[in-house]
Amino acid sequence: MSSEMRAVRDAILSGNARPEDFTSLPLPKTMRAVTTHKDEVRMFEGLDSADKDPRKSLHVDDVPIPEVGPNEALVAVMASCINFNTVWTAIFEPLPTFQFLERHAKRSPWDKRHDLPYHIIGSDGAGVILRTGPGVTLFKPGDEVTIHCNYVDMQSPEGHNDSMLDPDQRIWGFETNFGGLAEIALVRANQLMPKPPHLTWPEAASMPLVNSTAYRMLVSPNAVQIKQGDIVLIWGAVGGLGGFALQYVLNAGAFPICVVSSEERAKLCRTVGARWVIDRKAEDYRFWNPDGTQNIGEIRRFGKKIRELTGGEDPDVVYEHPGRETFAASVFVARPGGKIVTCASTSGYMHEYDNRYLWMNKKRIIGSHFANYREAWEANRLVCKRSIHPLLSEAYPLEQTGEAAYRVHHNLVFGKIGVLCLAPREDLGVRDVDGRARHIGQINLYRNAAKGEFRLVKTEP
Numbered sequence: 388m389s390s391e392m393r394a395v396r397d398a399i400l401s402g403n404a405r406p407e408d409f410t411s412l413p414l415p416k417t418m419r420a421v422t423t424h425k426d427e428v429r430m431f432e433g434l435d436s437a438d439k440d441p442r443k444s445l446h447v448d449d450v451p452i453p454e455v456g457p458n459e460a461l462v463a464v465m466a467s468c469i470n471f472n473t474v475w476t477a478i479f480e481p482l483p484t485f486q487f488l489e490r491h492a493k494r495s496p497w498d499k500r501h502d503l504p505y506h507i508i509g510s511d512g513a514g515v516i517l518r519t520g521p522g523v524t525l526f527k528p529g530d531e532v533t534i535h536c537n538y539v540d541m542q543s544p545e546g547h548n549d550s551m552l553d554p555d556q557r558i559w560g561f562e563t564n565f566g567g568l569a570e571i572a573l574v575r576a577n578q579l580m581p582k583p584p585h586l587t588w589p590e591a592a593s594m595p596l597v598n599s600t601a602y603r604m605l606v607s608p609n610a611v612q613i614k615q616g617d618i619v620l621i622w623g624a625v626g627g628l629g630g631f632a633l634q635y636v637l638n639a640g641a642f643p644i645c646v647v648s649s650e651e652r653a654k655l656c657r658t659v660g661a662r663w664v665i666d667r668k669a670e671d672y673r674f675w676n677p678d679g680t681q682n683i684g685e686i687r688r689f690g691k692k693i694r695e696l697t698g699g700e701d702p703d704v705v706y707e708h709p710g711r712e713t714f715a716a717s718v719f720v721a722r723p724g725g726k727i728v729t730c731a732s733t734s735g736y737m738h739e740y741d742n743r744y745l746w747m748n749k750k751r752i753i754g755s756h757f758a759n760y761r762e763a764w765e766a767n768r769l770v771c772k773r774s775i776h777p778l779l780s781e782a783y784p785l786e787q788t789g790e791a792a793y794r795v796h797h798n799l800v801f802g803k804i805g806v807l808c809l810a811p812r813e814d815l816g817v818r819d820v821d822g823r824a825r826h827i828g829q830i831n832l833y834r835n836a837a838k839g840e841f842r843l844v845k846t847e848p
């Protein structure tokens with residue numbers, strides 16, 4: 388680490404530096420960042436997805452710090468985290484992300500900065516603002532922030548009811564360069580949100596992407612807007628998206644049905660407060676026959692299991708993201724008039740389902756993608772109010788980002804993995820010690836589960 392970077396880090400760690408201290412600190416010319424390389428995008432050709440190894444394609448390089456432009460900020464990143472898009476980038480699926488950077492660069496001379504032979508990845512972050520460009524009003528140097536990944540400047544009329552509909556909307560650190568897995572990130576000012584003061588740096592960094600996505604899918608009128616009493620089937624209920632969905636469903640007074648793949652994960656769902664849990668591995672559902680056709684008998688068996696748990700009711704909402712493997716079952720089990728809300732296709736995006744179950748029963752499929760600033764801000768606000776809690780179970784140093792991504796790729800993780808960028812330790816960054824103490828049981832739940840401890844001590848709100 389350069390001496391300039393160390394001075395930035397020390398100012399943050401001191402906890403009492405003023406805005407002018409940050410603006411007067413000289414920035415280093417280069418920083419460490421996690422990258423993929425444009426000349427390696429074919430390195431995994433011919434391999435199955437599972438054999439494409441992020442540990443080989445993710446590098447930690449010294450790279451120049453980009454110039455800050457209008458309405459932008461440079462943020463010293465204390466921590467970031469692994470998302471599934473880190474995995475997609477690292478295995479160059481479904482496309483190498485350099486195509487996104489090239490497209491983005493055509494938009495304006497400032498956007499040209501993004502088209503480089505390396506891609507600094509990462510779509511989450513928590514840290515401190517070091518510099519702001521012209522036009523930034525809401526935040527200033529020295530502010531402690533989390534970063535959400537909706538990258539949009541709102542010049543197109545189409546985005547003004549919902550910025551996710553802007554034709555130039557991108558996911559930062561995936562479809563743009565200069566993402567969060569670095570010592571310094573370049574963001575638009577409208578990606579910034581206040582850091583929840585009761586959380587550590589990696590806890591705060593591990594939330595914005597999946598929490599905001601779950602909020603939009605389940606709470607926002609832009610997707611399902613669940614209500615008291617709804618039954619919500621959650622695939623992967625202790626994964627990144629699923630772990631937040633479970634909290635939103637319980638907070639809403641709705642009833643989750645959690646689907647997970649081990650007894651330990653089932654225990655974690657019950658500890659959080661779920662009554663109905665299905666261990667899909669133990670049940671050994673085979674929705675697909677070896678010849679590639681679907682097995683309706685197995686899909687019906689899944690539906691029967693749901694009714695056994697609920698006393699005969701079907702889900703009002705199915706929270707979908709596994710995609711091809713589960714989508715037909717999701718459409719089948721939703722109740723007449725029910726909704727299937729989907730934001731992903733981890734197991735394959737060419738879905739196949741029997742449409743008769745959809746149209747005859749007036750079900751609806753709703754597409755959802757990340758969140759607009761308002762939705763991300765609301766999701767962050769609920770964290771600040773300590774009504775939604777982090778899912779962090781592990782944290783890795785920046786140098787081991789490849790290993791951390793490998794664990795997510797192979798579904799070896801409870802909740803989320805943080806990555807320490809400038810933070811020297813996992814436990815730093817807490818400013819509201821009392822607020823943290825009141826919710827320490829919920830905050831440490833996933834960490835403890837990863838150690839085999841399933842116990843939730845609920846404390847005073």
Ligand code: NAP
Pocket residue numbers: 470471472596597600622623624625626627628629646647648649652667708709712713730731732733734755756757758795798802
């Ligand atoms: P994650 O942390 O790995 O969790 C996914 C969970 O899904 C796993 O824990 C696993 O749980 C379950 N799962 C995986 N494969 C499955 C299968 N074939 N059948 C049934 N369940 C399966 O990942 P995540 O962060 O939640 O992301 C999930 C997907 O959503 C990824 O494809 C990601 O790229 C996408 N995503 C999209 C958006 C968006 O805005 N569009 C935002 C966030 C994420 P069990 O093994 O315990 O069942």
